[in-house]
Amino acid sequence: MLKRRFVLGGAVVVLIALLLVAFVPISYYSFSPGDAIAVEGQIHLNDSSLANQGHIYMTDVNLMQLTLGLEVIDSFNKNIDVYPASAIFGSTNPGQIVTQQVGQMIDAKSAAVIAAYSFAGRNLTLVPGVEVVATLPNTSSSILPGDLIVAVNGKSATTLPAVVSGIESAGKSLTLTVLRSSAQVGAPIRKVVDVRKFSDNGRSVVGVTLAPSETVQLAHPFSIETGQIGGPSAGLAFTLGILQQLGVIKVAPGAKVAVTGTISADGTVGDVGGVKQKAVAVYDAGVRLFLVPPVEVAAAKSAGLTNLKVVGVKSLAQAIDQLRRYKVLLPTHP
Numbered sequence: 001m002l003k004r005r006f007v008l009g010g011a012v013v014v015l016i017a018l019l020l021v022a023f024v025p026i027s028y029y030s031f032s033p034g035d036a037i038a039v040e041g042q043i044h045l046n047d048s049s050l051a052n053q054g055h056i057y058m059t060d061v062n063l064m065q066l067t068l069g070l071e072v073i074d075s076f077n078k079n080i081d082v083y084p085a086s087a088i089f090g091s092t093n094p095g096q097i098v099t100q101q102v103g104q105m106i107d108a109k110s111a112a113v114i115a116a117y118s119f120a121g122r123n124l125t126l127v128p129g130v131e132v133v134a135t136l137p138n139t140s141s142s143i144l145p146g147d148l149i150v151a152v153n154g155k156s157a158t159t160l161p162a163v164v165s166g167i168e169s170a171g172k173s174l175t176l177t178v179l180r181s182s183a184q185v186g187a188p189i190r191k192v193v194d195v196r197k198f199s200d201n202g203r204s205v206v207g208v209t210l211a212p213s214e215t216v217q218l219a220h221p222f223s224i225e226t227g228q229i230g231g232p233s234a235g236l237a238f239t240l241g242i243l244q245q246l247g248v249i250k251v252a253p254g255a256k257v258a259v260t261g262t263i264s265a266d267g268t269v270g271d272v273g274g275v276k277q278k279a280v281a282v283y284d285a286g287v288r289l290f291l292v293p294p295v296e297v298a299a300a301k302s303a304g305l306t307n308l309k310v311v312g313v314k315s316l317a318q319a320i321d322q323l324r325r326y327k328v329l330l331p332t333h334p
Contacts, residue, residue, distance in 0.1 A: 025065050027085040032077075033277040034060035036258055036285035039234075039241035045222040046245040054255030054328065056244060058237035059281045060229055061274035063088075079280045079303065100134050101230025103145025106181045107131070108231075109224050112238035113185055113216050114265040115316055119239075120248045124186070124216050129179060130163040131213035136200070139207035142193035144180065148215050151177035160212050167206055172197050174206075179215050186218025214265070233272035235263030236291070239316055240323075249320065250330040257328045258282035259291045259319070267316035271295045279303040279310070289326055291319055 036057040040050050066082065075082070117124045129148035150158055152166030153174050167174065173196050179188035197204045224238060237259040243249045251257075260278050262270035275296040282290050283305045292300050294312035301310055309326070313319040323329045 032062045033280040036282045054251035057258040058234040059278040061277045104232040106146035108235040116242035134209040136207035147178040184221035186221035232262040236261040258287045275299040
C-alpha cells in the first residue's frame, strides 16, 4: 500500500513539473493571423465622401512569445509559423522593438500623407530633419523613436552630419529640438528635450540610431487612429485610404480589397513580413483580392487559399492601376 502511494505521489510530482515547464517562456515566437481592418474607420479626413463606397482593408499579424506548451500546440496549425527570437529581433532587445514599431507607424502615416497628397497634387509643407530611428535601454527617456531632430543645443541642424557633429562636440548633457508626432497628422509638436550621454564600450554616446528624414505639415491636419498596432506595413493601405477620402479615387459599392506594403514618400511600395498570416486574416474577413509587394506574392499564396486573388504591386500608381483592372474603383471622369 505504501509503495502504491509512493508511486502515485511521484507521478503527481512529475505531472506538476511537466505542467510548470509547459508554461515557461522560451526563445521562440509565433506569427499567427491577425485582423483585417477597414481603413476608413481609422482615417478621419473626410468621412462624408465615403457614402455608399466599398472598403479598403489593412491587415496585421499577432506576434507572441511561446512557451513549450504553446509551441507544441502551434506546430499543428498550418497557419502559424514559429521562429527563434534571433531570426526576428537579431541582437535587439524585444522590448525595444515595441518602441521602434511605434516610430515606424509614425513614419508610415507621414509617408502615406506625402505620397497621397503628391499623387493628388495637393499642397503640403515638408520639414527636413534627422529622425531617431531607434534607442538603447540607457537612452534618455526624453527621446522617442520617430522624433525628428531639427536643432542641437539651440543651433539649427537638419542634416545627418550636422546633428552627429553637434552631439559629438557637446558635453555630457545637451538639448535637442525635435518635432514630435501629435494626434493630428500634419501638426507636429516642437519640443526642446534635455539629453544626457552615457558610456557604451568606452565611448560617450546618446544612444540613438539616426537617419535623414522629413515630416509633413498640413493646413488642415487630421487623425489616423492605429491603437496598439505598430510597424510600417499599413503605409500603402493608408495612402489609398487618404486618396479615397480626398475623393481622388472611389471604391465601387460592395467592393473589398486588402492591402499590405510599406510606402515611401515617392510612392514606392516596400516588402513586409507575415504575409502568409495576413492572407488568412483577409480571407476570413470575406476579402478575395489582396495587393502585396511583388516579393511577397509567393508567401501570400503559400496559405493555400485558392479563391484569394493575390496581386503584386511595386508602386502606388501600379496599385491604383490594378484596382481599376479588377473593377474595385469606379471610373474617374475629367
